[in-house]
Amino acid sequence: MGLTPRPEPNVVSYDPKGGEGWVTTRLDFLVNWGRANSLWPMPFGTACCAIEFMATAAAQFDLARFGMERMSFSPRQADVLICAGRVPFKLAPVLRRIWQQMPQPKWAISMGACASTGGMFDNYAVVQGIDTIIPVDVYVPGCPPRPEGLIYGIMMLQEKVKRERAADPSIRHEMEPDPTSQLYIPPSAINELSEPFGNAVHQTRSGL
């Protein structure tokens, strides 16, 4: 056969005249660089924030610049859940199920005042912040946030992804809800987050 023999796999040859390029890097850096720039979003749009999300994804603001051009409407092929809009209690098990169906590694963005805190809907029907249902990485404030706001949140998430280390197992802990109550944080914490203005003062800044 006229093919060149395959190189010996365990021997690294260096041939500057061959013109092959070389880069040395940390594996963490390479993996995180790849992940941060190909976050496939799972849009969970329930209200007007979803309209603003669509505007962000459309040509004017162009989420494809951040490697997010593929909206993944199947949670099993998604990396980042973007919850845009208020979540009523009736939708809480649905959101929880979608989050559990997403494979690791996965992140969540809570877009807008209602998803983050319940917003002005401090009533009997609306969940006071989706972080009582699923763990959230980035909160985007606004009612609704402008596309620039959402893009800033996405860039914060990219910064967070780029700082992850494969050696740290805690970042990939799957949420394990209490089997009887299905809550993943203590009830007292949920009550504290859900009191008026609770989530606005208690939530932690993520990423930067």
Next chain:
Amino acid sequence: MSPSSSFAPVIPGSGLPAGSPAATTPKQIPHRGGPVNPTVDALREKFGAAIQRVDVVWGETSVVVERSRVAEIVRWLHDDPGQSYVYLSDVTAVEFRDVEQPLEVVWHLRSLAFRRFIRLKALLPKGTPLEVPSVYPIFKSADWMERECYDMFGVKFVGHPDLRRLLMWEGYKEGFPLRKDFPLRGRFSRAEQLRQALAANPEARYSKEELSIADAFEDLPQDMRARLRSGEKTGE
């Protein structure tokens, strides 16, 4: 009229005598008083003491009727060729802040042929069971409206075939949210509300079999059944 009979369009104003003036947008309507819907006289003649009070507010006629005879009255309004109220646009309820005042159940009926609107009200005094007859056998559109009214106010529509909650999930234990004694944030703590919401399994209730239209085949109109029989795709 059975659901499988052929579709007969209703022409607005077709019941009015020939040469009637064309419909115009009314102007300068008084808050109280003004012309009463002529249906009221026919109702008084037919049902007598069951018609308790008549108000004309902003040009619309509200009739307070006896709660036990609502279905009978709506049936007559729908079937009588001189009335033909064929469109039920709303079923809802009103509760007032004054605890003495009875809860009102409201039906909005429209007669397309005669261009008339009538609002029926039934008073449900506090302390009595909140029950009124269902108009589902007359108007299929009453199905979800009565379910919503039951969900929000706890009014029981006697005769409704499937009276369960519509907006809140099944097994919602906190009561009826639009009642005046219901606190805005609900009765339970947020953690308890979330626990109960997450315990609901949405997939347990709605199966693929339940969402299939196979069972409803006999209820479809004749032409649609013929099209399905000939193998026409339903757009899935």
